Amino acid sequence: MPLVDVIVTDIVQETPTVKTLYLSNADGTSMGAYSPGAHIDVVGPTSITRQYSLCSRPDGTETYAVAVKREDNSRGGSVALHELKVGDTLRISEPRNLLGIAVDATKHVLVAAGIGITPMLSMARHMHVNDIDFELHYFSRSEQEAAFLPLLRDRCPERLHAHVGVARDDQAALIGAALAGAATGTHLYVCGPDGFMIKVAELAGQHLPPESVHIENFHATEQPVAGSNTAFEVELDGETFHVPADRSIAQVLIDGGGDVDTSCQEGICGTCIMTVLAGDPEHRDSVLSTSERESGEVMAVCVSRTRGERLVLDYY
Numbered sequence: 202m203p204l205v206d207v208i209v210t211d212i213v214q215e216t217p218t219v220k221t222l223y224l225s226n227a228d229g230t231s232m233g234a235y236s237p238g239a240h241i242d243v244v245g246p247t248s249i250t251r252q253y254s255l256c257s258r259p260d261g262t263e264t265y266a267v268a269v270k271r272e273d274n275s276r277g278g279s280v281a282l283h284e285l286k287v288g289d290t291l292r293i294s295e296p297r298n299l300l301g302i303a304v305d306a307t308k309h310v311l312v313a314a315g316i317g318i319t320p321m322l323s324m325a326r327h328m329h330v331n332d333i334d335f336e337l338h339y340f341s342r343s344e345q346e347a348a349f350l351p352l353l354r355d356r357c358p359e360r361l362h363a364h365v366g367v368a369r370d371d372q373a374a375l376i377g378a379a380l381a382g383a384a385t386g387t388h389l390y391v392c393g394p395d396g397f398m399i400k401v402a403e404l405a406g407q408h409l410p411p412e413s414v415h416i417e418n419f420h421a422t423e424q425p426v427a428g429s430n431t432a433f434e435v436e437l438d439g440e441t442f443h444v445p446a447d448r449s450i451a452q453v454l455i456d457g458g459g460d461v462d463t464s465c466q467e468g469i470c471g472t473c474i475m476t477v478l479a480g481d482p483e484h485r486d487s488v489l490s491t492s493e494r495e496s497g498e499v500m501a502v503c504v505s506r507t508r509g510e511r512l513v514l515d516y517y
């Protein structure tokens with residue numbers, strides 16, 4: 202995916218560990234609108250690429266905003282972003298949306314924990330402005346760590362359920378209560394730590410069909426050791442490629458001249474998703490929804506494979 206240069210035009214310290222970076226096009230042109238819930242790839246000063254949800258106004262045009270939580274035990278991506286100054290430059294991708302608002306839903310339940318609030322900001326703003334029925338459940342360990350909580354209390358207090366300092370064991374009851382009696386057509390969206398998202402998705406599954414549960418996951422799942430992989434063949438545009446056990450489909454297709462975009466290479470960003478015309482994908486990504494996986498019609502070719510002998514793919 203092509204990257205563009207942007208300038209950091211403002212920095213706001215939201216909490217002791219979260220900063221919002223405001224980004225503008227280096228050439229002065231408008232950033233444009235984006236669909237609520239979208240994210241961008243950000244290539245930081247250490248050349249590490251990470252995905253961040255956009256939390257500026259989705260209908261705004263001047264700047265994008267991303268909120269970065271400082272993770273001191275990470276590989277340094279967020280620490281380097283926290284050291285940026287106004288006027289520094291970054292490279293970002295175009296927005297992509299893996300948490301799009303279901304247009305046919307009758308009600309939306311947004312559930313966030315910690316920095317997982319970021320994609321919910323643009324979604325809540327869009328729903329609030331357009332008078333779409335929603336409620337937002339925001340779990341935070343403390344008031345001090347709850348980024349954007351004052352903003353949400355100011356803008357949509359009647360939609361907001363702030364669960365501050367709730368013990369982990371008590372979270373399920375609150376989420377269950379929010380979903381009890383959910384009307385047909387209700388959709389749930391969740392973003393937060395892995396364990397939290399898994400728990401919420403399991404609870405949601407007791408009330409809603411799988412296609413109504415949407416997860417924003419920017420963490421890669423652990424991959425099986427390469428030694429357990431098998432070789433197979435992939436057909437694209439009538440040409441057959443051999444995928445050995447130690448290489449990904451994306452690597453093989455790109456080396457073979459295929460026009461396959463990649464970014465994270467970890468199965469979390471969705472850039473490399475391709476259409477499956479034939480064959481049985483073995484999904485190893487963290488980006489597709491349950492219903493997308495079960496359909497067998499799409500796959501993330503940077504990490505996913507097949508247990509069979511052949512896949513026929515097309516561009517997505």
Ligand code: FES
Binds near residue numbers: 464466471472503
């Ligand atoms: S390149 Fe990010 S999911 Fe494949």
